[in-house]
Amino acid sequence: MKNKTILLLIILLAIFLRFFMLGKNPSSLYWDEASLGYNAYSILKTGHDEFGKAFPLDKFIAFGDYKPVGYIYAAVPSIAFFGLNEFAVRFPSALSGVLMVLFTYFLVKELFNKEKLALISAFLLAVSPWSLHLSRVAFEANLAALLNLLSVYFFVKGAKEKGYYLIFSIICFAGTFYTFNSNRVLMPLLLFALSLVFIKDLWKKKQWFIGSLIILFMILLPLTPYLRSRESRLRFYEVNIFSNLDVVVQANQRIAADGGTRLAKLVHHRFLGHASNFLKHYFDHFSGEFLFISGDINPRLSVRSVGELYLIELPFFLIGLYLLLINLKKKPYLLILLWFLLAPIPAATARETPHALRIVSILPTPQIISALGILFAFNYLRGFRYKSLFYCFISSLFILSFSYYLYSYYFVFPKLYADQWLDGYKQAVQYVGKNKDKYGSIYITNHYGRPYIYLLFYLNYPPAKYNEIVDRERDWYGNWSVKSFDKYIFGNEIKDSGKILYLAQPETSKGGFDKIREINNSFAQPVFWVLER
Numbered sequence: 001m002k003n004k005t006i007l008l009l010i011i012l013l014a015i016f017l018r019f020f021m022l023g024k025n026p027s028s029l030y031w032d033e034a035s036l037g038y039n040a041y042s043i044l045k046t047g048h049d050e051f052g053k054a055f056p057l058d059k060f061i062a063f064g065d066y067k068p069v070g071y072i073y074a075a076v077p078s079i080a081f082f083g084l085n086e087f088a089v090r091f092p093s094a095l096s097g098v099l100m101v102l103f104t105y106f107l108v109k110e111l112f113n114k115e116k117l118a119l120i121s122a123f124l125l126a127v128s129p130w131s132l133h134l135s136r137v138a139f140e141a142n143l144a145a146l147l148n149l150l151s152v153y154f155f156v157k158g159a160k161e162k163g164y165y166l167i168f169s170i171i172c173f174a175g176t177f178y179t180f181n182s183n184r185v186l187m188p189l190l191l192f193a194l195s196l197v198f199i200k201d202l203w204k205k206k207q208w209f210i211g212s213l214i215i216l217f218m219i220l221l222p223l224t225p226y227l228r229s230r231e232s233r234l235r236f237y238e239v240n241i242f243s244n245l246d247v248v249v250q251a252n253q254r255i256a257a258d259g260g261t262r263l264a265k266l267v268h269h270r271f272l273g274h275a276s277n278f279l280k281h282y283f284d285h286f287s288g289e290f291l292f293i294s295g296d297i298n299p300r301l302s303v304r305s306v307g308e309l310y311l312i313e314l315p316f317f318l319i320g321l322y323l324l325l326i327n328l329k330k331k332p333y334l335l336i337l338l339w340f341l342l343a344p345i346p347a348a349t350a351r352e353t354p355h356a357l358r359i360v361s362i363l364p365t366p367q368i369i370s371a372l373g374i375l376f377a378f379n380y381l382r383g384f385r386y387k388s389l390f391y392c393f394i395s396s397l398f399i400l401s402f403s404y405y406l407y408s409y410y411f412v413f414p415k416l417y418a419d420q421w422l423d424g425y426k427q428a429v430q431y432v433g434k435n436k437d438k439y440g441s442i443y444i445t446n447h448y449g450r451p452y453i454y455l456l457f458y459l460n461y462p463p464a465k466y467n468e469i470v471d472r473e474r475d476w477y478g479n480w481s482v483k484s485f486d487k488y489i490f491g492n493e494i495k496d497s498g499k500i501l502y503l504a505q506p507e508t509s510k511g512g513f514d515k516i517r518e519i520n521n522s523f524a525q526p527v528f529w530v531l532e533r
Helices: 002-019 031-046 070-082 086-113 115-126 128-134 138-159 165-177 182-195 199-204 208-226 230-239 245-257 260-268 270-284 288-293 311-326 330-341 365-379 385-417 425-439 451-459 462-468
Strands: 442-446 471-474 480-485 488-490 501-502 515-520 526-532
Touching: 002 115, 002 128, 031 070, 031 086, 031 451, 031 462, 070 086, 070 138, 086 115, 086 128, 086 138, 086 330, 086 365, 115 365, 128 138, 128 425, 138 165, 138 182, 138 199, 138 330, 165 182, 165 208, 182 199, 182 330, 199 208, 208 230, 245 260, 245 270, 288 311, 311 330, 311 365, 311 385, 330 365, 330 488, 425 442, 425 451, 425 501, 425 515, 425 526, 451 488
Parallel strands: 442 488, 442 501
Antiparallel strands: 471 480, 480 488, 501 526, 515 526
16 A cells, blocks of 8 residues: 555656646747647648648658657647647647656566565656656657557566567557657567567467567558658658768778778778767767766757756666676566667667657666666665665755756756747747738748748647648758748748738848837747838
């Protein structure tokens, strides 16, 4: 009863931390969030995406970045219930963060059969900067991380207990494939690792295992045309390190300098350069600065003043890693280590590293590793004379670390990085909505990027009507840009006559136009100048 009460308190804490001010912090929707939300709204209202495609299964075209379908469909119920707003769009991600805490407890208990270890792991994930930050934004990767965790949990239960759990595992694995691109690489790797760890158990349930693989193949079939398409190849080309021509140029220069012999071509082969880049990008994700000091360099993924894990976790994390390494013959320890090491592989092929979002499916292994270290340390010190003083000291440091993170997140981060969240678009659209009938045309600068999606989102613009009147164009790479719809025109070149409203970036002057006001973001920082003619 006591353990259930503790678990309930941990879950309530996770709920509070992920849902408190969810629609207000971060202070605005980033354009990908607005796109996810409006496409979900379009599905809800019409059964079509913003391009008029009925119930897409392979991808949503969106900006031409071809978003996986999982998060958009997951957001439909919350938008139906709460309306088209920030809270509703972020709801699936926040709920995923809470459920990850719960299923971390279930997984650790299933693997290690240690109640304290399961509770500590769940608590560390509940207050984790990594999980908290990504759970409070409409990130597809966070939903994929939950599905990934569920996949592992049901696989373990299927291998150890009833074979039919393997079906649930495979369905969740397939769900990750439909939710986030990095998981399309991680899923087969992790599935293979799980199969190796539990190969003897699976042999006893081979009918269930083979049947689940057939189901996986059938579920993934609708994705095959897109994965083989030009758009998919271009998307991969844009972000992966293997298309970096500098490696080829450098290899050719070294071969020439080394005489151009067969040995020189072998020693300086471009594949070795790519391998070196891959390893560098892979190990970037294990750097101390990223994990324990400042986190991801992208302010949309981290507060930048706290690591992805708390610094106080470091000694316990190292102890936990040591315990994993000396217990590799035990399945639970081997599984956690393999999961921890495999998760960064997809992100290591990308150009930006370390990347907290692309490896978020590594969770909750860092928390489990730290929990192993904490439980070991506290058991080891059980006979220590000053153990109570030590416990108080560690607890105080942890509370201070947690408090500092919350202070940074709620009082510093929103104002310091308001521009990263395009704070000001909502205020601009609200102004336009109130005054649109006064003007024949409304021009909006493209300076901040993709203004059309904010008009659609915050005006709750009817999707069917939008699809009939939108004027958009596609470039060679597959990216779409909206030129206009209704009376809204995007860009800085004024072509129309008559009465015009123009939302420009600050300090913009335009012949024949008068500045009538400024539009500020949530922190009184100017974002738009409102000009009229």
